[in-house]
Amino acid sequence: IWCRYLCPASGVFAVLAKIAPLHYKVDRDAWDKHQGDFEPVNCAPLLDVRRMTSASECHSCGRCAGQRDAVTYSARSPFSEILDFNNPARTPDALTLVYGVLGVATAAFQWTLSPWLLSAKLAAAEWLVDHDHFALLDNDVPWWLLTHYPEASDLFTWLDGALILAYLLGGGFLLGSLLLIGPALAARALKTEHLSWQRFTLALTPLAAASVILGLSMLTVTHLKAEHLWLGWLPWFRIGLLTAGCLGSLWLAFQLVLRSTGKNAQKWNAGIAMLWPVGLMATVWTLVFFVW
Ligand code: SF4
Structure with a gap:
């Protein structure tokens, strides 16, 4: 709760992370197709990793890396998130x-x-x-x-x-x-x-x-x-x-x-x-x- 809603540093980094050149990218298809056993993700800011499309609230702790063979640390254009109209500008x-x-x-x-x-x-x-x-x-x-x-x-x-x-x-x-x-x-x-x-x-x-x-x-x-x-x-x-x-x-x-x-x-x-x-x-x- 502190990490997600109360920490002032999270608020600042949530904005700056929108231009992060590296982020945890989630492949929804791979996530849904995955069959084997897996441990639930212990995500500090309690994110819905499966539906995560923005780097804003992710702390890049890496705990979900490789989850269901669908989460990878990937490079991207630093401007892609702000130019993507599917990501709401709140x-x-x-x-x-x-x-x-x-x-x-x-x-x-x-x-x-x-x-x-x-x-x-x-x-x-x-x-x-x-x-x-x-x-x-x-x-x-x-x-x-x-x-x-x-x-x-x-x-x-x-x-x-x-x-x-x-x-x-x-x-x-x-x-x-x-x-x-x-x-x-x-x-x-x-x-x-x-x-x-x-x-x-x-x-x-x-x-x-x-x-x-x-x-x-x-x-x-x-x-x-x-x-x-x-x-x-x-x-x-x-x-x-x-x-x-x-x-x-x-x-x-x-x-x-x-x-x-x-x-x-x-x-x-x-x-x-x-x-x-x-x-x-x-x-x-x-x-x-x-x-x-
Ligand atoms: S990297 Fe960490 S903070 Fe980001 S979604 Fe994965 S578990 Fe949550």
């Missing part, structure tokens, strides 16, 4: 992608560098001092809640905590909502069955994967810098990964547009609409790595 997946992986997670990766957060903090602190409200400026926050290292003069105030929380939730919601404009306009322009805003949102999965890798690797880079390792390759790695994510999402979006039965003008409008979320994420990461 609203929870689309919202997790846009508000969770691209929204809140991106804000969480970059708040330490954000000049906007710093300006907001200075303005709020000035206002609090001017109005004799000092409670939020106390730094008696427990160590398990926020950074609290008095010996290193590294202390967070309650104001820091409140602003960080507001930045993550508010910034994540704002970014997610702005990103959604592109898929919503694309789906509206085409008005084609199966080409819903949810499916166009899932076209942003390659960009989300690049974004997660870029964000998670920031801490690794900090440690490598502390070890004085040569990092001359880093800007090129970041540019390459971001470009790959952007191009992957655009390719997916344009493939979806080409599957529409709409007129050319509608297709152009949908394609242009999908440039918006890709351009926005590219701008956000460019600010983080090369401007701030």
Whole structure:
């Protein structure tokens, strides 16, 4: 129950796994024809392996490999699942992608560098001092809640905590909502069955994967810098990964547009609409790595 419904990591990986190049493929005919004895599959997320067509909820644990001579670990095009209209594009997946992986997670990766957060903090602190409200400026926050290292003069105030929380939730919601404009306009322009805003949102999965890798690797880079390792390759790695994510999402979006039965003008409008979320994420990461 935890693995399938409650684990937050499962929700994120369920979205990113849609572009996994390797997956457990089930041959339904071979499964149904199999005669001999077999052990039931001990699948942690309790999947119906026989009917599994998506890599989303599969944890790739391998326990069902070879089951009934029908389950094999196979290569596939990373884009095949999103382009397959037999696999539903679900609203929870689309919202997790846009508000969770691209929204809140991106804000969480970059708040330490954000000049906007710093300006907001200075303005709020000035206002609090001017109005004799000092409670939020106390730094008696427990160590398990926020950074609290008095010996290193590294202390967070309650104001820091409140602003960080507001930045993550508010910034994540704002970014997610702005990103959604592109898929919503694309789906509206085409008005084609199966080409819903949810499916166009899932076209942003390659960009989300690049974004997660870029964000998670920031801490690794900090440690490598502390070890004085040569990092001359880093800007090129970041540019390459971001470009790959952007191009992957655009390719997916344009493939979806080409599957529409709409007129050319509608297709152009949908394609242009999908440039918006890709351009926005590219701008956000460019600010983080090369401007701030
Ligand atoms: S690989 Fe593991 S998680 Fe995936 S379907 Fe098989 S048993 Fe379930």
